[in-house]
């Protein structure tokens with residue numbers, strides 16, 4: 001008769017949290033336009049709690065990503081839904097995926113960096129996917145009432161239809177081979193995540209989510225006024241920068257237009 005072995009179960013959990021780095025499947029990464037800033041943003045007003053950027057205005061971009069791992073697909077962030085904001089994309093994520101000959105129902109994982117509306121506006125088409133979301137954000141979305149800033153409406157259908165969700169308490173090695181790792185980087189929101197994608201030719205790529213919004217804030221480890229937790233953000237930026245340095249990774253700031261051409265224009269993908 002088999003008895004439960006709590007110690008082994010614990011070890012298995014610990015192993016799962018450690019990227020294995022033994023990938024064999026081919027991995028590709030493509031950027032999809034998920035919106036463009038309608039007007040420049042004065043970043044000093046909302047995006048620096050130390051008054052660091054007097055007079056600096058930037059037009060933000062909004063980015064989604066498609067990752068192919070062997071025959072499996074993952075989407076990272078879903079942008080605004082078309083027509084919902086002046087910054088919203090003109091073409092839907094599903095229509096972009098069609099250009100790459102991918103049907104939304106083929107997508108196995110939808111990972112989101114955090115629960116804000118500009119990252120969670122197009123969850124609806126991914127009917128068969130498992131949603132990967134930091135536990136702190138999932139708790140914020142499902143709280144009554146939802147946490148301030150959480151785009152609970154974006155998840156309504158997902159919850160009502162009982163689609164698959166994996167709230168992440170720690171990092172997540174998505175495919176179990178170290179090729180795609182969701183990095184726990186809380187602070188912008190309670191369950192914020194960044195993404196590491198290890199590509200064979202291009203090398204490691206780090207996607208920031210909204211850990212930082214633009215290059216100047218990344219370089220100076222600057223923090224917006226409206227973040228959930230300043231100390232957590234500072235610690236997460238520190239971790240992220242150390243990973244970037246140790247792995248000699250390409251860092252892509254998702255909202256920074258100057259980082260768009262670090263990946264080939266869609267539907268081409270880095271590999």
Ligand SMILES: [Zn+2]
Nearest residue numbers: 116118119210
């Ligand atoms: Zn954002």
